Amino acid sequence: MRAGYEWASVIEAILDEVRRAVAPDQLLYRIAQETENGFRFGSIEIDFSRYRTVNVLAVGKAARKMTEALGNLIDERIDAGLIISKTPFEKGEFAAKYRCFVADHPVPTQASVTAGENALAFAAALNQKDLLIVLLSGGGSSLMTVPAEGVTLDELRALNRRLLSSGAPINEINEERKRFDRVKGGGIARAANGARIVNLVLSDVIGNNLETIASGPTVLNPSEGGGCIESFVIGDVGSAIDAAEKSARAFGFETIVIGEPIGGEAREVGRTFAERMRRIREERLPGSRPLLLIRGGESTVTLRGDGFGGRNLETALGAVETLSGLLGAAFVAFATDGEDGPTDAAGAIVTGETYQNGVEAGADLEDALARNDSYPYFEAAGGLIRTGPTGSNVNDLLMGFVF
Numbered sequence: 001m002r003a004g005y006e007w008a009s010v011i012e013a014i015l016d017e018v019r020r021a022v023a024p025d026q027l028l029y030r031i032a033q034e035t036e037n038g039f040r041f042g043s044i045e046i047d048f049s050r051y052r053t054v055n056v057l058a059v060g061k062a063a064r065k066m067t068e069a070l071g072n073l074i075d076e077r078i079d080a081g082l083i084i085s086k087t088p089f090e091k092g093e094f095a096a097k098y099r100c101f102v103a104d105h106p107v108p109t110q111a112s113v114t115a116g117e118n119a120l121a122f123a124a125a126l127n128q129k130d131l132l133i134v135l136l137s138g139g140g141s142s143l144m145t146v147p148a149e150g151v152t153l154d155e156l157r158a159l160n161r162r163l164l165s166s167g168a169p170i171n172e173i174n175e176e177r178k179r180f181d182r183v184k185g186g187g188i189a190r191a192a193n194g195a196r197i198v199n200l201v202l203s204d205v206i207g208n209n210l211e212t213i214a215s216g217p218t219v220l221n222p223s224e225g226g227g228c229i230e231s232f233v234i235g236d237v238g239s240a241i242d243a244a245e246k247s248a249r250a251f252g253f254e255t256i257v258i259g260e261p262i263g264g265e266a267r268e269v270g271r272t273f274a275e276r277m278r279r280i281r282e283e284r285l286p287g288s289r290p291l292l293l294i295r296g297g298e299s300t301v302t303l304r305g306d307g308f309g310g311r312n313l314e315t316a317l318g319a320v321e322t323l324s325g326l327l328g329a330a331f332v333a334f335a336t337d338g339e340d341g342p343t344d345a346a347g348a349i350v351t352g353e354t355y356q357n358g359v360e361a362g363a364d365l366e367d368a369l370a371r372n373d374s375y376p377y378f379e380a381a382g383g384l385i386r387t388g389p390t391g392s393n394v395n396d397l398l399m400g401f402v403f
């Protein structure tokens with residue numbers, strides 16, 4: 001979107017509100033309450049005096065912010081911790097009682113295996129007298145891994161690449177991952193020797209299926225018991241949708257939230273969403289209030305070429321031709337973690353000018369779609385959203401602004 005466009009600042013302000021609303025530390029503070037003998041986190045009450053030790057395992061894109069917030073609440077109660085993050089730690093960021101590991105995403109590396117092995121050992125040192133608080137968020141499937149017996153890391157990496165490029169939904173991907181990995185599908189819970197486990201979860205999965213989030217390292221099948229495991233979801237894509245809706249209404253927008261979550265091939269998701277925006281824009285009467293159409297979830301991308309991009313950028317790419325020439329509308333595809341796939345963009349904004357801007361910049365829309373080359377297209381045509389990593393992850397948002 002061009003810098004002079006009058007609604008650019010409104011879109012930026014609404015995105016800022018979304019980022020604040022899904023900040024993991026704020027979500028954790030919101031559900032925490034001190035009690036006479038400990039703390040209550042949502043519906044889970046903890047009496048710290050009942051345990052020999054209190055331990056923290058934090059895994060995922062939000063691991064650092066969640067650990068920092070928990071420490072601000074109960075630092076004196078915590079005996080030991082292990083944090084697995086995607087980004088490097090600053091010197092002295094956490095106290096010496098925390099062991100910190102940097103691993104890789106979206107495809108695991110040896111650093112991910114090292115982190116996974118240490119997480120298993122950390123859990124294995126516990127027993128029924130101990131408490132393990134697990135801070136879980138999206139990205140954990142790649143950041144923490146231990147190949148099953150007979151499986152090599154190279155084989156696991158090849159499996160991840162194949163799954164991520166297949167267009168399969170995340171629940172199917174994570175079910176497949178569990179078959180070849182010792183930490184997934186309850187691996188950490190089994191290693192913990194009956195310690196009480198409290199999962200505080202920032203969900204990046206529609207429906208908040210605990211077995212799918214980070215591939216469920218601390219969730220057991222019903223047949224395995226799991227009576228000492230409790231879980232509470234501190235935030236999800238609904239938190240982002242609510243923030244976008246509230247912020248838009250403050251700016252005078254009418255809002256429509258599409259209840260059906262985003263799903264399916266990204267470019268088709270973008271095209272059909274843009275078609276709905278065009279119909280709304282063409283049918284609106286003069287003088288109508290501006291409208292914001294909101295949808296949350298996660299699309300998939302079937303890789304067809306050797307291009308560079310992510311699912312939000314490809315979703316936006318799918319909207320370009322449909323919105324071409326349309327005045328008074330803007331389409332936003334936004335990854336709440338600030339990182340769309342391997343790129344440094346959180347997504348993109350598409351307006352009626354995007355297609356012509358691309359033509360003038362020498363960007364070929366048909367070629368970009370054929371090669372999954374969305375990032376270079378928007379780099380040329382304009383519209384990339386760059387927020388940097390947000391330290392959170394609650395799926396993606398599509399927003400259709402009709403002015």
